[in-house]
Amino acid sequence: MTETSTSAPATAPAPVPALRLHGVSKSYAGNPAVTDVHLEVLPAEVHALVGENGAGKSTLMGIAAGSLAADTGTVEIAGQELTSASPALAHELGLAVVYQHPAILDDLTVLENLLLAVPSARRTDPVKAWARAQLDRVGLDVDLSARASELRTAERQLLEIGKAVALQPKVLVLDEPTESLTQDQVERVFALVAELTAAGTAVIYISHRIAEVRRVADRITTLRNGIIRGTAATGTLTDDDIVEMVVGRALEAVFPPKHPDQGDVGLRVTGLSGAGFRDVDLVCRRGRIVGLAGVEGNGQREVIRALAGLGSVSAGEVVLQGEPLTVSTPGHVARRGVRFIPDDRTSEGLFADLSVRENMTVTHLPALARAGVVSTSREREAVAVGTAGTSIRAASDEVEVRTLSGGNQQKVIFARAMMTEPTLLLCDEPTRGVDVGARREIYQMLRELADDGASVVVLSSDAAELAGLCDDVTVLSAGRVAAQLHDDEVTEQAITGAALRSVHSRHDDADAPVAPEKKRSRGRDPLTWARRSDGAPGLLLLALAVVLAIVTTSRTPTFLGELNVQGLLVATTALGFVALGQLTVVMTGGIDLSAGPVLGLTIIVLSFTATDGGTVGVVTGALIALAVAAGVGLLNAGMVVLGGLPPIVATLATFVAVQGLTLLLRSTPGGLMDPTLLGLPYHAIGPVPIIFIVLVVVAVLAERLLRGAGGRALRATGSHRIAAERLGVRSGRATAAAYVLSSLGAGLAGIVVAGQIGIGDPTQGVSYTLTGITAVVLAGASVYGGRGSYPGVLAGALLLAMLSNASSFLGLDQAWQYWLPGGLMLVATAIAFRARGGQTVAGAH
Numbered sequence: 001m002t003e004t005s006t007s008a009p010a011t012a013p014a015p016v017p018a019l020r021l022h023g024v025s026k027s028y029a030g031n032p033a034v035t036d037v038h039l040e041v042l043p044a045e046v047h048a049l050v051g052e053n054g055a056g057k058s059t060l061m062g063i064a065a066g067s068l069a070a071d072t073g074t075v076e077i078a079g080q081e082l083t084s085a086s087p088a089l090a091h092e093l094g095l096a097v098v099y100q101h102p103a104i105l106d107d108l109t110v111l112e113n114l115l116l117a118v119p120s121a122r123r124t125d126p127v128k129a130w131a132r133a134q135l136d137r138v139g140l141d142v143d144l145s146a147r148a149s150e151l152r153t154a155e156r157q158l159l160e161i162g163k164a165v166a167l168q169p170k171v172l173v174l175d176e177p178t179e180s181l182t183q184d185q186v187e188r189v190f191a192l193v194a195e196l197t198a199a200g201t202a203v204i205y206i207s208h209r210i211a212e213v214r215r216v217a218d219r220i221t222t223l224r225n226g227i228i229r230g231t232a233a234t235g236t237l238t239d240d241d242i243v244e245m246v247v248g249r250a251l252e253a254v255f256p257p258k259h260p261d262q263g264d265v266g267l268r269v270t271g272l273s274g275a276g277f278r279d280v281d282l283v284c285r286r287g288r289i290v291g292l293a294g295v296e297g298n299g300q301r302e303v304i305r306a307l308a309g310l311g312s313v314s315a316g317e318v319v320l321q322g323e324p325l326t327v328s329t330p331g332h333v334a335r336r337g338v339r340f341i342p343d344d345r346t347s348e349g350l351f352a353d354l355s356v357r358e359n360m361t362v363t364h365l366p367a368l369a370r371a372g373v374v375s376t377s378r379e380r381e382a383v384a385v386g387t388a389g390t391s392i393r394a395a396s397d398e399v400e401v402r403t404l405s406g407g408n409q410q411k412v413i414f415a416r417a418m419m420t421e422p423t424l425l426l427c428d429e430p431t432r433g434v435d436v437g438a439r440r441e442i443y444q445m446l447r448e449l450a451d452d453g454a455s456v457v458v459l460s461s462d463a464a465e466l467a468g469l470c471d472d473v474t475v476l477s478a479g480r481v482a483a484q485l486h487d488d489e490v491t492e493q494a495i496t497g498a499a500l501r502s503v504h505s506r507h508d509d510a511d512a513p514v515a516p517e518k519k520r521s522r523g524r525d526p527l528t529w530a531r532r533s534d535g536a537p538g539l540l541l542l543a544l545a546v547v548l549a550i551v552t553t554s555r556t557p558t559f560l561g562e563l564n565v566q567g568l569l570v571a572t573t574a575l576g577f578v579a580l581g582q583l584t585v586v587m588t589g590g591i592d593l594s595a596g597p598v599l600g601l602t603i604i605v606l607s608f609t610a611t612d613g614g615t616v617g618v619v620t621g622a623l624i625a626l627a628v629a630a631g632v633g634l635l636n637a638g639m640v641v642l643g644g645l646p647p648i649v650a651t652l653a654t655f656v657a658v659q660g661l662t663l664l665l666r667s668t669p670g671g672l673m674d675p676t677l678l679g680l681p682y683h684a685i686g687p688v689p690i691i692f693i694v695l696v697v698v699a700v701l702a703e704r705l706l707r708g709a710g711g712r713a714l715r716a717t718g719s720h721r722i723a724a725e726r727l728g729v730r731s732g733r734a735t736a737a738a739y740v741l742s743s744l745g746a747g748l749a750g751i752v753v754a755g756q757i758g759i760g761d762p763t764q765g766v767s768y769t770l771t772g773i774t775a776v777v778l779a780g781a782s783v784y785g786g787r788g789s790y791p792g793v794l795a796g797a798l799l800l801a802m803l804s805n806a807s808s809f810l811g812l813d814q815a816w817q818y819w820l821p822g823g824l825m826l827v828a829t830a831i832a833f834r835a836r837g838g839q840t841v842a843g844a845h
């Protein structure tokens with residue numbers, strides 16, 4: 001291939017490249033990913049970047065986008081150098097990326113995801129109308145207040161594209177943007193690309209879909225083994241040329257020959273009905289591959305998942321190799337040799353932090369074990385056999401699977417399914433993100449599997465893939481079989497035609513089953529609001545507190561006496577400040593075990609610094625104590641952010657160290673506080689202490705800030721740190737701030753408790769760590785970060801303080817002070833888990 005001239009006619013000055021990479025190299029642990037890359041992309045052109053899985057395309061674009069630091073070389077965006085590896089700087093210079101794995105933050109709403117990605121200078125008011133317009137541009141019809149976790153794969157991809165386009169970039173990188181999109185959505189993306197290039201934007205298009213590349217790109221650059229092999233104008237290339245450029249050699253036919261004979265029936269599905277489909281019949285004969293097709297959302301995905309034991313089935317029969325198969329659970333079908341390749345590899349297909357070897361063997365460990373112990377040598381042998389046909393590119397089998405390129409991850413899933421000699425292989429988009437060479441190998445392996453007697457069912461949104469691979473294709477529409485195509489009838493046109501024709505006539509079918517995901521609410525009903533809102537659990541806690549107050553008062557009327565209420569609210573204030581701080585850390589995905597000891601240390605410091613001097617003396621003493629607390633927060637922040645220690649380890653170390661320091665300063669109670677401090681908790685308006693009012697104001701303000709830019713950064717960090725950083729969020733800074741704020745919260749609580757007890761008691765404080773965490777969990781915050789509500793946590797603190805207080809009024813044993821909050825915590829967590837569809841509290845992170 002020859003490099004085509006990119007220069008403009010001699011009279012016009014050469015245009016400044018929209019993106020210029022000069023001598024860029026990068027290695028991971030000594031393994032080169034890209035080497036000495038020189039690339040120029042011009043304004044208003046679509047420049048395709050093609051290459052095998054692991055060739056280095058995403059790495060190169062990560063460097064251009066500032067989310068990866070190059071080892072050598074320079075990046076220029078619109079003539080200006082990217083002086084540091086900073087996504088925020090790359091955005092500022094005019095480069096936006098649509099990542100292969102969308103940088104979407106599940107715990108934030110659709111609107112918040114847009115606001116986080118696009119600086120206010122690029123938005124117009126009113127902001128909701130602006131956001132709606134961005135979504136309309138990419139054809140995404142979802143509620144702005146929906147959590148991103150509610151979106152389907154294609155919708156997430158469209159949101160990712162919408163975010164990037166909304167940045168009005170000079171260079172737009174699209175990394176495999178259409179892998180999860182339907183044909184209609186692909187067309188829309190192409191129209192958008194045309195619109196953008198017409199306005200002068202340069203588009204870099206990465207894809208394994210040769211037809212798309214040919215259609216959309218002006219020039220094509222090939223990358224192989226991290227090295228640029230050349231650039232050519234698309235018009236000068238045939239499909240075969242492009243395939244050869246990618247693979248490095250000519251390929252024979254991509255699809256293996258079909259199987260014309262009608263063998264024995266391996267799989268027979270009769271009248272299968274369930275959520276999203278009805279009366280589905282399917283027959284898979286020996287040697288033949290069955291395809292499932294349809295316009296997205298017409299039940300085909302539900303059918304394949306139901307066969308894998310992942311859906312709900314209400315009627316029908318499945319017979320596999322002559323024996324009835326109960327498709328009740330994934331475990332059940334797996335024991336009959338059914339293997340499933342899911343469409344979303346990141347959330348369902350892989351254990352990102354386990355090695356390639358562990359991911360490969362996880363489904364058949366018993367077969368590799370002797371007396372219950374897995375033999376590593378047998379495991380290695382099995383992996384070597386399993387990966388033989390799929391050319392997985394990884395530094396070794398021991399590297400974590402998340403370090404593999406997207407296509408290579410997909411190959412690991414495929415190889416794993418093949419290792420166990422399945423009786424039925426169910427593939428949902430088996431070649432998503434896989435390069436053209438490996439795709440051919442996968443088709444070949446599927447064909448061999450079918451020839452060996454396994455039943456093979458393939459769901460694909462690519463009609464050309466189904467037409468090339470399958471002997472029989474079942475097309476679904478509105479959850480019902482719309483067409484069964486066999487042998488010569490299986491063509492791309494017939495599949496697409498059957499899917500479209502039946503969709504267009506669907507309005508006749510009033511009782512058509514609706515796929516479950518289609519039932520997603522638009523967010524206007526109270527139940528949906530409660531599910532999406534972070535504040536709903538707090539309201540529930542408040543209601544519980546009211547019930548508890550009524551019950552206790554009916555038994556002991558003095559419970560609501562002024563004195564008790566005041567004491568109760570002071571206790572709530574101390575716990576509340578600790579819990580607000582704890583929530584800030586939890587929101588970043590961390591935890592602060594040192595909060596209790598910091599509270600204790602504050603009391604001890606006050607017992608030296610606030611023993612006299614009236615208001616001035618107390619204020620000075622309190623400031624010193626808060627400074628000490630903030631110092632501990634900084635220490636935690638340093639260990640977590642700079643030292644990279646897990647928060648639980650870092651703050652446990654501080655817990656022990658601070659407790660030791662406290663005992664060193666005072667081993668027994670001593671140091672009487674100044675009377676001014678003693679009076680502090682009891683300045684009140686009626687029965688309500690001023691400090692409680694301060695706490696409420698702080699919680700309300702914090703909640704407002706949480707929904708603003710700073711708070712979004714905090715929640716984004718906890719929701720998905722890497723994605724947040726790609727969007728330019730300074731997650732280290734947000735995390736550090738959270739630890740300092742947590743310690744300050746504990747410090748303020750220490751001042752309140754010091755005012756209550758009046759003396760430096762070294763045993764105070766420690767218990768506040770767990771009670772503070774309890775308040776946070778009760779209030780429905782996600783312990784994995786990203787979600788929570790400050791007023792909700794306050795309600796949690798109030799309820800906990802009331803439980804402790806009311807149990808003595810009710811004459812309950814002290815044990816109830818532990819059992820009640822413990823039980824409540826379990827109930828609250830279970831409710832939140834179910835309400836969020838089993839996602840956030842359990843953590844899909």
Ligand SMILES: Nc1ncnc2c1ncn2[C@@H]1O[C@H](COP(=O)(O)OP(=O)(O)OP(=O)(O)O)[C@@H](O)[C@H]1O
Nearest residue numbers: 028033053054055056057058059403404405406407
């Ligand atoms: N974080 C990482 N740690 C170690 N190795 C990595 C990491 N990220 C990428 N690599 C390696 O760098 C190489 C290039 O990967 P990259 O993701 O850039 O490939 P790609 O061309 O985008 O592939 P695909 O088409 O599959 O998306 C691969 O060998 C991959 O395993």
